[in-house]
Amino acid sequence: MNDVKQKPVVESTPEDFAGQEYEAGFVTDIETDTLPPGLNEDVIRHISAKKDEPEWLLNWRLEAFRHWQTMTEPHWAHVNYEPIDFQSISYYSAPKSKEDGPKSLDEVDPKLLETYEKLGIPLREQEMLAGVAVDAVFDSVSVATTFKGKLKEAGVIFCPISEAVREHPELVQQYLGTVVPTGDNFYAALNSAVFTDGSFVYIPKGVRCPMELSTYFRINAMNTGQFERTLIIADAGAFVSYLEGCTAPQRDENQLHAAVVELVLLDDAQIKYATVQNWYPGDENGKGGIYNFVTKRADCRGDRSKVSWTQVETGSAITWKYPSCVLRGDDSVGEFYSVALTKMRQEADTGTKMIHIGKRTKSTIVSKGIAAGHGQQAYRGLVRIAKSAEGARNYTQCDSLLIGDTCGAHTFPYVEVKNPTATMEHEATTSKIGEDQLFYCQQRGISEEDAVNMIVNGFCKDVFNELPMEFAVEANRLMEVSLEGAVG
Amino acid sequence: MLKVDNLHVSVAGKKILNGINLSIGAGEVHAIMGPNGSGKSTLANVIAGRDGYEVTAGSVTYHGKDLLAMKPEERAWEGVFLAFQYPVEIPGVNNTYMLKAGVNARRKHHGEQELDAIEFMQLIREKAKLVELDQSFLSRGVNEGFSGGEKKRNEIFQMAVLEPSLALLDETDSGLDIDALRIVAQGVNALRREDRSIVMVTHYQRLLDYIEPDFVHVLADGKILKSGDKSLALELESRGYDWVKKEAADTESAQAKSV
Numbered sequence: 001m002n003d004v005k006q007k008p009v010v011e012s013t014p015e016d017f018a019g020q021e022y023e024a025g026f027v028t029d030i031e032t033d034t035l036p037p038g039l040n041e042d043v044i045r046h047i048s049a050k051k052d053e054p055e056w057l058l059n060w061r062l063e064a065f066r067h068w069q070t071m072t073e074p075h076w077a078h079v080n081y082e083p084i085d086f087q088s089i090s091y092y093s094a095p096k097s098k099e100d101g102p103k104s105l106d107e108v109d110p111k112l113l114e115t116y117e118k119l120g121i122p123l124r125e126q127e128m129l130a131g132v133a134v135d136a137v138f139d140s141v142s143v144a145t146t147f148k149g150k151l152k153e154a155g156v157i158f159c160p161i162s163e164a165v166r167e168h169p170e171l172v173q174q175y176l177g178t179v180v181p182t183g184d185n186f187y188a189a190l191n192s193a194v195f196t197d198g199s200f201v202y203i204p205k206g207v208r209c210p211m212e213l214s215t216y217f218r219i220n221a222m223n224t225g226q227f228e229r230t231l232i233i234a235d236a237g238a239f240v241s242y243l244e245g246c247t248a249p250q251r252d253e254n255q256l257h258a259a260v261v262e263l264v265l266l267d268d269a270q271i272k273y274a275t276v277q278n279w280y281p282g283d284e285n286g287k288g289g290i291y292n293f294v295t296k297r298a299d300c301r302g303d304r305s306k307v308s309w310t311q312v313e314t315g316s317a318i319t320w321k322y323p324s325c326v327l328r329g330d331d332s333v334g335e336f337y338s339v340a341l342t343k344m345r346q347e348a349d350t351g352t353k354m355i356h357i358g359k360r361t362k363s364t365i366v367s368k369g370i371a372a373g374h375g376q377q378a379y380r381g382l383v384r385i386a387k388s389a390e391g392a393r394n395y396t397q398c399d400s401l402l403i404g405d406t407c408g409a410h411t412f413p414y415v416e417v418k419n420p421t422a423t424m425e426h427e428a429t430t431s432k433i434g435e436d437q438l439f440y441c442q443q444r445g446i447s448e449e450d451a452v453n454m455i456v457n458g459f460c461k462d463v464f465n466e467l468p469m470e471f472a473v474e475a476n477r478l479m480e481v482s483l484e485g486a487v488g
Numbered sequence: 489m490l491k492v493d494n495l496h497v498s499v500a501g502k503k504i505l506n507g508i509n510l511s512i513g514a515g516e517v518h519a520i521m522g523p524n525g526s527g528k529s530t531l532a533n534v535i536a537g538r539d540g541y542e543v544t545a546g547s548v549t550y551h552g553k554d555l556l557a558m559k560p561e562e563r564a565w566e567g568v569f570l571a572f573q574y575p576v577e578i579p580g581v582n583n584t585y586m587l588k589a590g591v592n593a594r595r596k597h598h599g600e601q602e603l604d605a606i607e608f609m610q611l612i613r614e615k616a617k618l619v620e621l622d623q624s625f626l627s628r629g630v631n632e633g634f635s636g637g638e639k640k641r642n643e644i645f646q647m648a649v650l651e652p653s654l655a656l657l658d659e660t661d662s663g664l665d666i667d668a669l670r671i672v673a674q675g676v677n678a679l680r681r682e683d684r685s686i687v688m689v690t691h692y693q694r695l696l697d698y699i700e701p702d703f704v705h706v707l708a709d710g711k712i713l714k715s716g717d718k719s720l721a722l723e724l725e726s727r728g729y730d731w732v733k734k735e736a737a738d739t740e741s742a743q744a745k746s747v
């Protein structure tokens with residue numbers, strides 16, 4: 001997703017893509033402070049000590065670790081991969097210069113800043129022009145959060161979670177693990193034990209966050225896992241729009257990414273959470289790539305609260321991810337808009353869970369899956385209407401688009417309705433980009449490759465419309481780059 | 489100028505075109521008529537470059553260039569336009585956006601400045617008027633949910649925007665109501681120019697009342713069996729195709745005997 005903002009979609013030509021397999025696949029040459037591979041209680045103590053954590057958090061981690069040891073890796077997803085050796089992964093990697101703790105962007109290693117430039121995140125520029133506050137997580141440590149001053153004025157807290165542990169322990173302790181408990185699932189337990197950083201956001205009562213908040217994640221060091229933890233709390237009547245972007249360098253080994261994101265919404269609060277995921281997908285033979293096993297959940301505790309998850313998933317060798325909404329408050333609303341693209345040997349099993357508990361709760365699911373090459377794509381969604389959810393409504397639309405004959409798309413919708421007053425609507429389609437559609441565009445003077453991009457972007461429009469403007473352009477372009485060579 | 493020379497085409501192993509010869513000069517309007525399944529759409533599709541047809545012999549040149557060696561979009565850049573017998577729907581792709589991409593790809597190919605959004609909007613507003621296409625169709629998905637007649641009207645609108653030098657209109661009149669037929673035909677007439685050739689495939693003389701052809705050809709059994717002026721269309725209307733086939737068969741056997 002680099003140099004995206006400079007180039008509007010309509011102006012890109014096939015030549016732009018020549019030799020461009022994975023744009024973000026470069027390795028930054030900086031000194032890192034990395035733990036040797038392996039996982040045991042000492043490693044966890046080491047991470048916790050490195051971060052100067054209070055006793056309660058260390059104990060919380062150790063408890064999660066002990067729980068994790070009793071669990072087994074889940075295998076129900078529609079994906080295939082070699083077993084992961086959790087002892088061969090390094091659980092901590094930080095750029096060395098970070099040890100001295102940069103206080104502002106000027107103190108950040110220029111090489112790091114260069115990395116962000118390549119990723120299309122000109123921090124300075126964004127600070128001045130775009131009005132986007134960026135927290136950049138490089139390997140496991142947050143590097144710099146821009147725009148702090150302005151946010152502080154509004155009372156918004158936006159910082160690395162490790163900093164929040166030090167500066168706002170009461171908030172972290174009150175909410176951490178309350179949406180995704182440490183023992184929720186295998187990867188969430190692992191994350192709880194070893195998470196190294198991530199973002200923390202608190203929007204106070206009645207505050208509308210004055211700018212988009214944004215985090216960029218990047219895995220750089222070899223054999224490291226990335227386990228970031230994000231916690232966002234929107235107090236009563238608060239509003240925030242948050243975007244995360246992800247990239248990783250091109251490597252032959254598989255790398256593990258197991259993040260946890262927890263969102264808490266009190267009365268009348270609203271969170272829009274968007275993800276543009278472009279982790280390295282591996283090569284055309286399935287070598288390398290990120291294993292992306294992520295737990296994301298929003299807890300709509302307050303009445304009339306509203307959360308929307310929007311995701312554009314184009315990267316990773318394996319994606320296993322179900323951003324979910326627990327609609328506890330009466331009249332609370334959950335939305336899930338997803339575009340997932342799998343090509344080459346990529347596999348994705350993604351979807352959402354909408355748990356309706358409060359009265360008149362409402363959920364919307366719009367999932368667009370695109371498979372090309374030997375890509376495999378599964379939508380897995382659960383809509384559960386509890387007995388208490390009087391008058392709940394769900395609308396699900398689940399469309400798949402196939403490019404070529406060697407890919408596959410599957411849908412696994414699960415519905416559990418315990419209250420007869422619920423209204424459920426479900427639509428699903430599977431289509432193929434037709435040769436007649438391509439010929440029609442070509443006859444009008446559009447090349448085959450541009451025609452595919454145009455049709456795919458048209459297919460994704462309902463989801464891209466949910467993204468903040470500038471990121472919709474980025475998403476469009478990301479799709480084009482990802483589809484390069486997918487036809488013909 | 490288009491030259492089709494001894495064109496033989498098979499589809500899925502079945503011979504469809506059996507030696508088509510056709511010469512179309514600048515500014516000329518030709519009508520091609522013929523029974524269902526005789527290969528009229530096949531001919532138009534092969535000229536435009538659709539996949540799935542096997543050219544077993546013959547050639548198609550346009551302004552001296554070998555059309556058959558070009559990709560469909562390259563033919564479009566050379567000025568070839570096909571109004572589809574069955575225009576396809578492309579859900580989610582904005583009609584205007586698609587056309588703009590097409591127009592600008594062609595301009596770029598010819599080293600011309602691409603049109604910006606404002607210039608393009610002016611262009612399409614003006615062209616939409618020509619075929620009385622309601623503005624609301626411009627922002628809809630390409631043919632998405634259009635009625636049969638609306639799709640045909642959209643084809644001629646696209647022709648007006650793309651300004652081809654060779655327009656192949658495959659049964660554009662089918663599916664149009666009486667008023668729409670008149671409007672679309674007037675639109676096509678307005679697009680007649682001495683450097684623009686038009687080939688109309690049609691089953692009905694009625695269209696030719698509006699758009700007067702210079703030549704009328706009968707395509708049957710994979711061949712152009714007879715060519716004439718517009719009076720031929722009138723004759724076909726009253727007598728059907730059998731007499732043309734019979735006449736052609738007689739000529740052929742006479743030729744065979746004389747050898």
Ligand SMILES: Nc1ncnc2c1ncn2[C@@H]1O[C@H](COP(=O)(O)OP(=O)(O)OP(=O)(O)O)[C@@H](O)[C@H]1O
Binds near residue numbers: 504522524
């Ligand atoms: N993909 C295909 N596979 C098999 N047969 C085909 C295929 N495409 C076309 N044909 C056959 O080729 C013949 C010519 O078709 P074509 O569409 O060119 O006819 P036409 O003259 O345009 O007819 P109409 O007046 O009904 O539009 C028909 O017999 C048709 O069934």
Ligand SMILES: [Mg+2]
Binds near residue numbers: 528529573
């Ligand atoms: Mg036909």
